Structures are given as C-alpha cells and as structure tokens.
Amino acid sequence: MHENIMDYYSKTKQDGVIFCFHxxxxxxxxxxxxxxxxxxxEQEYHxxxxxxxxxxxxxxxxxxIINYSQDRTTSTDPTKPGLGMGMVIIGHKNNRFYVxxxxxxxxxxxxxxxxxxxNIKEMSKEQLRTYFKEKSRSHPEEGSKGAGxxxxxxARKGNQIDxxxxxxxxxxxxxxxxxxx
Amino acid sequence: xxxxxxxxxxxxxxxxFSQGHNGLLIKGKSxxxxxxxxxxxxxxxLERHLCEDGLKNIEINxxxxxxxxxxxxxxxxxxxxxxxAITRNQCDICxxxxxxxxxxxxxxxxxxxxxxxxxxxxNLVPHTPA
Numbered sequence: 001m002h003e004n005i006m007d008y009y010s011k012t013k014q015d016g017v018i019f020c021f022h023x024x025x026x027x028x029x030x031x032x033x034x035x036x037x038x039x040x041x042e043q044e045y046h047x048x049x050x051x052x053x054x055x056x057x058x059x060x061x062x063x064x065i066i067n068y069s070q071d072r073t074t075s076t077d078p079t080k081p082g083l084g085m086g087m088v089i090i091g092h093k094n095n096r097f098y099v100x101x102x103x104x105x106x107x108x109x110x111x112x113x114x115x116x117x118x119n120i121k122e123m124s125k126e127q128l129r130t131y132f133k134e135k136s137r138s139h140p141e142e143g144s145k146g147a148g149x150x151x152x153x154x155a156r157k158g159n160q161i162d163x164x165x166x167x168x169x170x171x172x173x174x175x176x177x178x179x180x181x
Numbered sequence: 182x183x184x185x186x187x188x189x190x191x192x193x194x195x196x197x198f199s200q201g202h203n204g205l206l207i208k209g210k211s212x213x214x215x216x217x218x219x220x221x222x223x224x225x226x227l228e229r230h231l232c233e234d235g236l237k238n239i240e241i242n243x244x245x246x247x248x249x250x251x252x253x254x255x256x257x258x259x260x261x262x263x264x265x266a267i268t269r270n271q272c273d274i275c276x277x278x279x280x281x282x283x284x285x286x287x288x289x290x291x292x293x294x295x296x297x298x299x300x301x302x303x304n305l306v307p308h309t310p311a
Contacts (some may be wrong), residue, residue, distance in 0.1 A: 027192065027213070030192070030212070031190075031191035031192050034191065049283075049284075049285045049286065052247065052284065053286070055247070056247070056286070059212050059249050060249065060250060063212075063214065063249065063251075066214065132253075133293065133297070136250075136253055137257055149253065149254060150250050152250070153249075153250040
C-alpha cells in the first residue's frame with residue numbers, strides 16, 4: 001500500500017474522483033452520505049438540479065448492489081443474506097460528472113443484462129420516458145427484487161451510459177457501469 | 182376510524198392520514214430500500230377507508246422532494262388504487278402534487294404522474310418552502 005499511495009493519489013486526482021467506496025453497501029450508508037455528497041457537489045458547482053441527478057443515480061447504483069451483487073458478506077443470521085459488496089465512484093472529469101459502479105454478477109445472467117443495457121442505450125429520451133412508465137406499470141421480472149426500473153431511470157437522468165463485463169472465475173463476471181451526466 | 186401516522190426518516194416520507202387532519206399528507210423523501218414494504222400499510226389504510234362517510238371528498242397532499250425508481254412504481258400503484266376507488270364508490274379525490282419550482286425533477290415527475298390519471302383531480306402546485 002505504502003509503495004502504491006502515489007499511484008492512487010495521482011490516479012484519483014487525474015480521474016477527478018470526488019468519492020469512492022468499496023465494500024458492503026447498506027441503506028444506512030446512502031442516508032449517511034446524502035448530505036455530505038450534496039453539500040460537496042453544490043458548494044463546488046452551485047447547481048441544485050445536477051446535485052439531485054447525481055444523487056438519484058448514486059441511489060439506484062447502490063441499491064442495485066444491495067439487491068443483486070453476487071459478492072456478499074457472510075451473514076451471522078442464516079435467515080438473512082449477507083450484505084452486497086461492490087464499488088461506487090462519483091467524479092468530475094472533462095467538465096462533466098460521472099457516477100460509476102462495479103460488482104460481481106453470475107456469468108449466466110450477463111447476456112440478459114447486456115441485452116437490457118444495449119436496448120436502453122439505443123433509446124431516445126422520449127422513448128425512455130415511455131418505456132419507464134410502461135415498466136413502472138408492469139409486474140417485476142423474474143429474478144428482480146426491485147422494480148427493475150433503476151437502469152432505465154439512470155439512462156433517463158444521464159447523458160451517456162457505458163458498461164463492460166470482465167470474467168472473474170468460471171461462474172462470475174465483474175459488471176461495470178458508468179453514467180455520464 | 183383509525184389514524185395512520187408514520188414519522189419521516191432520512192429516506193422515507195411522513196404519512197399523516199386522519200379524519201381530523203386537513204387532508205391526507207405524504208411528505209418528504211422516498212428512497213427507502215424496500216418501497217413495497219413501506220407503502221403496503223399506506224395502501225391498506227386507503228383501501229379500507231377511502232370513500233367512507235367523512236372521506237367522500239378527499240384531498241391528498243403529496244410533497245415529495247426526492248424519490249427512487251421503485252417509489253415511482255408505488256406512486257403509480259397508488260393512483261391506480263385511487264382511480265379504482267372512484268369508479269367503485271363515486272367519491273371525489275383530489276391530489277395536490279406540491280413541489281419547489283427550483284426542483285426540476287419533482288416538477289417533471291409530477292407532470293408524468295398527472296398524465297397517468299383520468300378520474301383523480303391532479304393539481305400541480307408550485308410552492309417555495311419557507
């Protein structure tokens with residue numbers, strides 16, 4: 001760590017990292033961070049609406065990790081699953097904000113997720129608006145604990161969506177998602 | 182009639198449903214982890230009491246400053262419930278969507294929700310918080 005600190009320092013500075021968290025995600029973490037993040041972004045960029053957009057994308061990403069990450073802490077209570085682990089980053093680079101996240105998924109779920117993202121990425125804002133409402137009215141898809149709406153909301157709020165999948169072992173893949181604002 | 186009063190938290194709104202109160206109130210943030218669990222009792226209360234005597238002309242004040250995607254789904258469910266109640270019981274329901282004009286997101290979502298209702302009288306009410 002000591003040897004790498006200069007690398008970390010310059011890399012995070014270069015990428016304009018405002019905030020980075022790597023570990024178990026909880027609702028409490030979101031609530032604790034809300035004010036800190038809002039104050040930080042608002043003070044520096046004086047825009048209430050951008051702050052709201054950033055936080056809403058951040059909420060969807062963290063709640064996705066809470067619900068879907070396949071990397072989980074060991075639970076002491078056998079009736080409850082462990083906490084979802086992953087990474088979230090908020091940054092500002094080349095005059096725009098980004099909110100990124102990374103977490104493990106099951107490789108067998110990759111294709112379905114990729115298809116969903118490609119579909120969303122191709123849609124116009126108007127199409128996304130319609131699609132969001134259509135999905136809000138329907139019942140959740142199988143395997144979806146949330147409303148399955150988070151990805152659509154992120155695409156609506158952001159200006160650019162990028163994603164990648166990196167194989168980790170025989171059954172798991174690292175899913176990376178970045179939303180540019 | 183029993184009242185339904187839920188205190189606000191960092192990520193869930195205040196709920197104040199009682200006959201004596203001036204209208205029903207849903208006010209605050211809504212980005213809880215499990216929105217179906219939170220709004221379950223709210224829907225139950227409405228199902229039981231909407232259009233009863235004393236609740237024939239109902240005003241619901243919604244002042245939501247921020248919400249997540251699964252809460253949006255809950256709001257659509259709420260409006261579906263209200264529309265059905267009107268069809269069944271012929272009562273009047275009015276929703277005031279109160280928002281701070283500075284908060285563009287709250288305004289836009291209010292407009293989107295307004296498009297979803299036919300029988301509920303849905304008012305967009307800009308107001309500047311004190």
